[in-house]
Amino acid sequence: MTYKVAPSVLAADFTKLDEQVKCAEKGGADWLHLDIMDGHFVPNMTFGPMIVSVINKMSDLHLDVHLMIDNPDSYLEDFVDAGADSLTVHYEAVVHLNRTINHIKSLGIEAGVAINPSTPTDSLKEIISDADLVLVMSVNAGFGGQKFIESSYRKLSEVRSMIPKGRAIHVEVDGGVTPENAGRLVECGANVLVAGTSIFKAPDIVAAISRMKSAKEF
Numbered sequence: 001m002t003y004k005v006a007p008s009v010l011a012a013d014f015t016k017l018d019e020q021v022k023c024a025e026k027g028g029a030d031w032l033h034l035d036i037m038d039g040h041f042v043p044n045m046t047f048g049p050m051i052v053s054v055i056n057k058m059s060d061l062h063l064d065v066h067l068m069i070d071n072p073d074s075y076l077e078d079f080v081d082a083g084a085d086s087l088t089v090h091y092e093a094v095v096h097l098n099r100t101i102n103h104i105k106s107l108g109i110e111a112g113v114a115i116n117p118s119t120p121t122d123s124l125k126e127i128i129s130d131a132d133l134v135l136v137m138s139v140n141a142g143f144g145g146q147k148f149i150e151s152s153y154r155k156l157s158e159v160r161s162m163i164p165k166g167r168a169i170h171v172e173v174d175g176g177v178t179p180e181n182a183g184r185l186v187e188c189g190a191n192v193l194v195a196g197t198s199i200f201k202a203p204d205i206v207a208a209i210s211r212m213k214s215a216k217e218f
């Protein structure tokens with residue numbers, strides 16, 4: 001199965017972000033993953049649409065924007081205007097998920113649903129056929145550099161088996177992803193691997209992405 005690697009710039013050195021984004025491109029990154037945190041939905045804050053638009057000027061890569069925020073409906077247009085190519089909202093943060101997912105799609109970009117480690121995959125049953133992407137969080141959302149939660153392998157397989165025939169829905173995994181577990185993640189059904197620490201904190205960003213891209217399936 002072919003898969004995409006989406007470096008998470010959360011772990012990048014923002015004093016030389018342009019250079020690090022160029023390294024990600026050189027290493028063969030397929031997407032860039034941008035983590036938006038509001039200090040409410042998750043106990044951390046990052047950046048908003050202004051920085052997304054700066055990164056959009058640095059790179060032509062698909063910008064995969066992960067909204068870890070309450071009330072994402074109020075900000076969807078802002079992130080689309082900033083250059084998001086996909087917008088993922090959390091199942092746990094949205095009341096009218098069908099409306100939100102269809103709103104994102106009506107703005108002309110891909111719509112994703114993320115589930116936290118404690119949220120069962122069954123929760124996706126009524127929304128999966130509307131989504132373009134499902135993100136399985138393999139750490140508790142909020143911080144980079146955490147340990148991968150092992151039950152995520154099973155959850156990825158469950159999500160993959162829920163996808164209706166003929167629908168090309170991305171299955172993304174985010175948190176604690178490394179070149180060492182990448183092969184098993186792909187085998188379990190992930191086709192987008194998000195990785196922050198194992199790429200941007202590596203001694204050689206280009207080499208780290210190349211390793212992630214050439215992970216062997218088990």
Ligand code: DX5
Binds near residue numbers: 010033143145176
């Ligand atoms: C965590 C974020 C992740 C984070 C992953 O809440 O959603 O995208 O950047 O970082 P690593 O790869 O360091 O676990």
Ligand code: ZN
Binds near residue numbers: 035066
């Ligand atoms: Zn993320």
